[in-house]
Amino acid sequence: MYYILFVHNHIIFCAVNFVDHHKYNSNKRSYYGIRNMSDKLCRENGLSVVVPGKGSKGKSYAEYQAEKTGTSWKGKLKTTVDALIPQVSSFEELLTRLQAAGYEIKPGKYVSCRASGQERFTRLKTLGADYTEEAIRERIAGRRTKAAKAPREQRGVSLLIDIENSIKAAQSKGYEQWAKIHNLKQAAKTMNFLTEHKIEQYADLVSRIEEMAAESGQAADALKKAEKRLADMAVLIKNVSTYQKTKSVYDAYRKARNREKYRAGQEQAIILHEAAARTLKAAGITKLPNLAALQAEYEALQAQKEALYADYGKLKKKVWEYDIIKQNIDSILQADRQPEREKETERG
Structure with a gap:
């Protein structure tokens, strides 16, 4: 373990x-x-490092513990529904049989059930795609079979399953068998990947991952710089635009005989102009930049940022792929060393 x-x-x-x-x-x-x-x-x-990927919907810790100990209300309801479906001829009969089994039924848009001692009702549809009213009716009519629990095979290499410590494998011999076949396939794909990429030593794999992680870090830094420059330019463009739009009002304010009265009528424009002027001065800008040129530079930098982001995404995908390979190799090596550890324990 x-x-x-x-x-x-x-x-x-x-x-x-x-x-x-x-x-x-x-x-x-x-x-x-x-x-x-x-x-x-x-x-x-x-x-x-957790490798992101598609999987089933997560469970709360309480629900996980309940399923583990066999006390999950949802798990019991699913088992009861699965057992009754082959015995009934309609959805309505199923509800009647559930009532006979001790469940309280709450009709409505989404039918809910509550077992004796259960605090809250459970909507059937929350049990999974095979337990909506429509799906159950189809299963009763024989037009639908319950979906297999095994996840879909991915095109690339996926992680090996720790069968020894898998709760699902302990509960289902079918899943355990599927997991063994899955692991054999993924182990083969892992070895093929190493051959195709000419990786012969474990140290080479670690070195390759470190190189790609460094490249990914550099790409991330370049992306951050581009994003910061864009943010700075956006503020500059906004201040230049505000300064130009409010300049005539501010000039009139400075020439007005009764400035207090004029300011009261144009206070918002004057405040915006003064704020823009202060910001430009603090940035060391004495001559107002050309707004059209700034906007053109901003658009060019935006396109550059999108290209950087695409490159960065490709690098991250590679890092994730190599992480899976490394974790699979670690699992395989650990399994190979286990018999040696057991022998050493016996000798000791």
Whole structure:
């Protein structure tokens, strides 16, 4: 048995931009950047890096523990529904049989059930795609079979499954058999990958991953610089534009005989002009830049940033792929060393 350490992050975002006072706009790119920093820290400290991929919907810790001990309300309801479907001829009869089995039924748009002693109702549709009313009716009519639990085969190399410590493998011999076949296929794909990429030594694999991680880091730095330059230019363009738009009002304000009265009528434009002028002066800009030229430079830099992001995405994909290969090799090597450890234990 071996243990894997994972790292999770607690991050606080400032909700408002101090330059233009716009609210922070959360997007996936922000999270990708954070994840990359977290992955880098894990690699530097010899910790496992979680490889993103498609999988089934996650469970809460409480639900996971309940399933593990066989006390999950959802798990029991699924088992009961699966057992009753071959015995009934209609959805309505299924509900009647569920009532006879001790379940309280709550009709409505989404039918819900509650077992004796259960605090809250459980909607049938929350049990999975095979348990919506429509799916259950199709299963009763024989037009639909329950989907296999085994995940779809991926085109690339995927992680080996730790069968020894897998709860699903312990609960299902069918899944255990599928997992063994899956591991054989992925082990073969892993070895083919190493051959195709001419990686003969474990040290070469580690070195290749470190090189790609460094390239990915450099690409991330270049992307950050481009994004910072774009942000700075956006502020500059905004201030130049504001300065130009409000200049005539500000000039009239300075020439007005009764400045106080004039300011009261044009206060917003005057405040914006003064703020823009202060910002430009603080930036060391004495001669107003050409706004059209700034906008053209901004568009060119935006295109450059998109190209950098595409390159960065390709590098990250490679790093993830090699991470899978390394984790598979580590699993294979660990399995090979296990008999030796057992012999050493017996000798001791």
